[in-house]
Amino acid sequence: MGGVGQRANSSVMSLALLGGSFDPVHRGHLQSAQELVAQLDCAQLALLPAAHSPLKDGHCASAEQRLAMLQLGLAEVGNCGGKITVDRRELDRSGRSYTIDTVREVRAAIGAERPLYWVIGSDSASHLERWRQWQHLLRYCHLVILSRAEQPLQCTPTIQAWLERHQCYKLAQLQTTAAGAVWHCTLSPLPISSTAVRQQIASGAPLTGWLPTSVAEYIATHSLYR
């Protein structure tokens, strides 16, 4: 399997995966996906709704509702010429949606050469030590960490040292290796979270601009998050 030292054929197409609860999807997710495609120059970016996020107590909307909102939102904001897709593989797997299982599965499907990026926000990276087999993630993919100003990276010295040890500073190196590096990425900040969206809806406050219209309509139609 790859690793930072192993060169991928630069003509092979890179794939980025952005997993999450998407409960519900909001503009922060979708804008990040669009900017990532441009910044990493990836051939494909898949949004993966989790069946059961291991570190969350549960989800408010059902898996199929979260998937439907994701598809609506993506269709509304645009999929970068077909480069951004929705991948339901975690919904079709039983049990909790562990990232290590997903990246292993995707790596087996795409072969050893293609650069594979697993993208997480800084809030998720802060809990990395609680992820199943987190030390093995880089065997299968690169880890791309998005800075979220409202939820900065706050991790233990162990994780900090691990991130620094694997940090890559040259985009070209990241793009031409299959796996094994940590890349820190700053996108246009959009300080929105699904938690804040759910709280606003529950309290009846306006959601100006946080959600694509079609997602807001779906939520209203299905009386979600009330």
Ligand code: ATP
């Ligand atoms: P919640 O508030 O329910 O925890 P969330 O808004 O953080 O949800 P998730 O579905 O958990 O959304 O997020 C999926 C991934 O997208 C996570 O890695 C998260 O850090 C990242 N993410 C979510 N919102 C943003 C945002 N506004 N900007 C950048 N990354 C984001």
